[in-house]
Amino acid sequence: MITAPPSTSGPKAGDAQAVLTIDLAALAENWRQLAMRVAPATCAAVVKADAYGIGIEAAVPALVAAGCKVFFVAHVSEARRVRALDSKVDIYVLNGLLPTAVEPCLALNLRPVLGSLSEARLWVAAAGAAPCALHVDTGMKRLGAGLAEIPDLAALRLNADLLMTHFVASENPGDPLNRQQIERFAEIRALLPPMRASLANSSALFLPEQPFGDLVRPGYALYGGNPTPGLDNPMRAVLRLDAPILQTRVIEAGEKVGYNAQWTANRRTRLATIGIGYADGLPRQAMSTDAKPGGEAIVAGHRVPFAGRVSMDLTVLDITDVPETDVRAGTRACLLGPEISIDDLGARAGTIGYEVLTRLGQRYHRVYVTE
Ligand SMILES: *Cc1c(COP(=O)(O)O)cnc(C)c1O
16 A cells, blocks of 8 residues: 655755755645646646656655546656555556566556557567557657557557647647647547547646646646746745855955856855755756856845855855844755745746756755645
């Protein structure tokens, strides 16, 4: 049966510097919200890349308890971890079928998402009527069988219980590619034996076309990412990241901060150094230089900017505008939380929240909150 989520993981509180708080109640609520949105279609959960960095061992039990019965991973190694937590749920492996994956898929009752005629032939030869999914390409040109392979696939005795495709630009509701892909998918589906249909990732759940099919595959939105960029985030935040201030100091106008002296104080400036850097997944491109602003943190209720480059283990904040009595060594700076989302940090680092999430480091003391 299902294992309970852990209450903490990673280095213990006293040994770690930064603390990552993961709200599993918010994760469960996000899943329930999406499940209600798409009903009567089934809502699965994508937990590839260690559940987008938050931890498979924490995310899967919380999602199962919320009612989720279908999981998607990218790799067999991830599927093994999900299977170890629950013997019953359906587990689909998105990255297709390498010959080495056949045996673990059979032994662990995993469903490979077959993405070409040759993968389908390999599966039928080795696994006979064992269930699988079939991925067809409607525009991404990454994985998925092409139109030319469909007649041969239709003739195979493949026990595919799910026909899926993946959107190229579902976060842009105005992009004509969305409608094109929905149409191409319908055309391909008509050429194949009857199967349940699955098209939608997180953002596609918010498209006006409502391309829910029979089963949807959200990932990012479950973890609190905004599936509707440019609009208010309909999801609850799941992560909070706090790092302690190690030192504070005052520098004079004209003095410079950090590697390669890329940030210059334009006034008498108070700095705080925090114990988190790019080795912890704080994007190096969140650096703040004289040429561009960078990341921000919340210190004692004030929003403060980064000063200089993000180092491996350290980052410097400009806390001049925080009352001096509110800050000392040990005060925590919040880098992700109610006021700074993963989407915000991604944008300030020239990347996307998905990358912020999946690069979360291994040095955090992780605390899992369940209510
Ligand atoms: C990662 C992935 C998803 C989930 O996408 P999100 O944008 O994170 O919701 C769904 N389907 C496929 C094929 C994927 O690779």
